[in-house]
Amino acid sequence: MNRFAELLDRLAYEPGRNNKLRLMTDYFRHTPDPERGYALAALTGNLTFQYAKPGMIRGLITERADPVLFALSRDFVGDTSETIALMWPVPEARPNFIPSISDVVTTLNTLGKAQLPAQIARWLDALDETGRWALLKLVTGALRVGVSARLAKTAAAALGDKDVTEIELMWSGLEPPYTDLFAWLEGRGDKPSTTDPAPFRPAMLAHAIEDTDFEKLDPANYMAEWKWDGIRVQASAGVNEHGDRIVRMYSRTGEDISKGFPDLLDSLNFNGSLDGELLILRDNRVQSFNVLQQRLNRKAVTPKLLLEYPAHLRAYDLLFDGSDDLRELPFEERRTRLQSFIARHAHPRLDLSPLVAFKTWPELAAARADPASAGAGEDANAVEGIMLKRRDAPYMPGRPKGLWWKWKRDPLTVDAVLMYAQRGSGKRSSYYSDYTFGVWSVIDGTDTLVPVGKAYFGFTDEELLKIDRYVRNNTVERFGPVRAVKYGPDEGLVLEVAFEGLQRSTRHKSGLAMRFPRINRLRWDKPPREADRLENLEKMLEGMEMGRSALQAAAP
Structure with missing residues (x-):
């Protein structure tokens, strides 16, 4: 440990990045099985424990330290595991046993749920501060050490000078502590294989395209399709031994999100693997992401939920057709196979x-600006943007440059x-980086700021330092970890906020909720009295609703 x-x-x-790789590869090289396998599982997010929850961990420290002091310390430190590791009282007689990861x-x-708290407390008693911190990170599954799952796999691949793609392709069939994987990487065993009839195949991802990228790209080399406002999923089916x-x-x-969508799984009557978008369809129309959220992360799926929020899969790509692996084929050929596949399994x-027809970049830009006129029809309001895919691109794990691009609609x-x-x-625990912002509205005859959203990203590190300094120098009141800052018609900081959409909400004082708000830029040049008004957002939402109504009215 x-x-x-x-x-x-x-x-x-x-x-x-390279130093992180060296640290992990050195650890894997000099640490025996099964310890290194469980470490790899932790770094890739593949360790979960049924009863070890953050609430139980917080209960351990509040039994041993003042709860108010812990809450204040947690707000200052910004990390629960680190706070508990520092506050944990060291017993006079420490256990003479340091647990291993295994x-x-x-x-x-x-271990049963009732016995778990006492066991974790014994481990915490035996470890030093760093060990306690690492144990709690391991138990709760929130490492947050700047390592992605792919980076950890890349470090393991370096043991045998292998391509990380090889590990990605077999990963779904492997289980901790990965002894067969390490044996293969070190030349002591055969390459692991899987017998899972419905495994996950690592997804291929796209890069966000910039205006300057179009100058280097030939439109004849690319095909385009709509980017739908749902969640990316993979449906995999087969027959076991x-x-x-x-x-x-x-x-x-x-x-694996199968349990949340039994209605959709019952309708997938194929053998193979599809890449697509999970959506909610009502009356053959794609609903907004906010509607889809009613089906996500549900512990129980009731008949009423299935009836009111029917799940749908809109296919983008075909990875396997039966036992035929199509991932090495060019996208254009896979697309042809996909059309036939969907027709067979209607x-x-x-x-x-559907694909988006275009011959030039200006034609594609026009389609992106007006999906309803470019083939999206009544589903136009559910279009998030456009995906560009090279005709000759194989399906590769990760985010290979230049093969797939995403061109989202302007926010x-x-x-x-x-x-x-x-x-x-x-790492942001020392900075004020989470912001609540508002717009003007007349309340009881007086212009008043009404909160309309929260954001914690979109700004640069340099901008973060400036905002943090502004917050500290202009605090007028504190509510625990929250600071209220000075604002009025002639004093305050204006933020240009970008967001993907609006919806009506009874949970917010303004009556509106933003989707994916982020700080687009700081408007030091603009006095607060010139900030937007709530009426502007309401008109914006009304325009969206009128557009949806018009599309529905025009639909056959």
């Missing part, structure tokens, strides 16, 4: 995402006034 704690500590403070994993997977049919639905990152819950913007700020978490 101490070596793993040292690795996490060094990774957390190491900014360079000890922790095995115990957490077998016992003849049982297995169907699974995965998120873009490989999380179902009301499954359809094909909506509003000028709002900063009202409240709160410190962030992790």
Whole structure:
């Protein structure tokens, strides 16, 4: 456990990608099985424990320290694990036993819920501050040391001078502690294979395209399709060795979300693997992402939920057709196979995402600006943008440059006034980086700022320092970790906020809710009295609703 704690500590403070790779590869090379396998599982987010929850961990410290002091310390430190590790009282007689990672994993997977708190407390008593921090990170699954799952796999691949893509392609069939994987990487065993009939295949991702990129690209080399406002999923189906049919639905990152969508799984009558978008369809029209959210992360899926929010899969790509692996084929050829595949397995819950016809970049830009006139029809309001895919591109894990591009529709913007700020978490725990902003509205005959949203990204590190300094110098009141800042018609900080959409909300005082708000730029040049008004946002929303109504009226 101490070596793993040292690795996490060094990774957390190491900014360079190559240095992070060297640290992890060195750890994998000099750490025996099964310890390194469980470490790889932790770094890739593949360790979960049924009863080890953050609430239980917080309960342990509040039994041993003043709860108010813990809450204040947590707000200052910005990380629960680090706060508990620093505050944990060291017993006079410390246990003479340092747990290994395999000890922790095995115990957490077998121990009952009632016995778990006492066992974690014994481990915390035995470890030093860094060890306690690493243990709590391991238990809660929130490492946050600046390492992605792909980077950790890349470090493991370096043991045998392998391409990380090879590991990505077999990853879904592997389980911790990955002894077969490490044996293959070190030349001591055969390459692992999987017998899972419905595995997850690592997703191919796109780069955001910039205006300057079009100058280097030939439109004849690309095909375009709509980017729908749902969530990217993969549907995989097959028959196991016992003849049982297995169907699974995965998120873009490989999380099995099948239990949440039994209605959709029942309709997938194929053998193979599809890449597509999970949507909600009502009366054959794609609903907004806000409607889809009613189906996401549900512990129980009721008949009423299934009836009111029917799930639908809109296919983008075909990875496997039966046992035929199509990922090495060019996209244009896979697309032809996909059309035939969907036709063979026709179902009301499954359809094909249409292509966008274009010959020049200006034609594609016009389609992006007006999807309704470019083939999206009544679903135009559910179009998030356009995907560009090279005709000759194979389906590759990760985000290879130049093969796929995403060109999202221009966001909506509003000028709002900063009202409240709160410190962030992790590396931002020392800065006020989470902001609540508002627009003007007449309340009881007086112009008043009404909160309309919160944002914690979109700004640069340099801008963060400026906003943090402004918050500290202009605080007028404190509410725990939250600071209210000075604002009025002639004093305050105006933020240009970008967002993807608006919807009506009974949970917000303004009556509106923004989708994906972020800070677009700082308007030091604009006095708060010139910020937007709530009426502007209401007109914006009314325009969206009228557009949706017009599309529905025009639909056959």
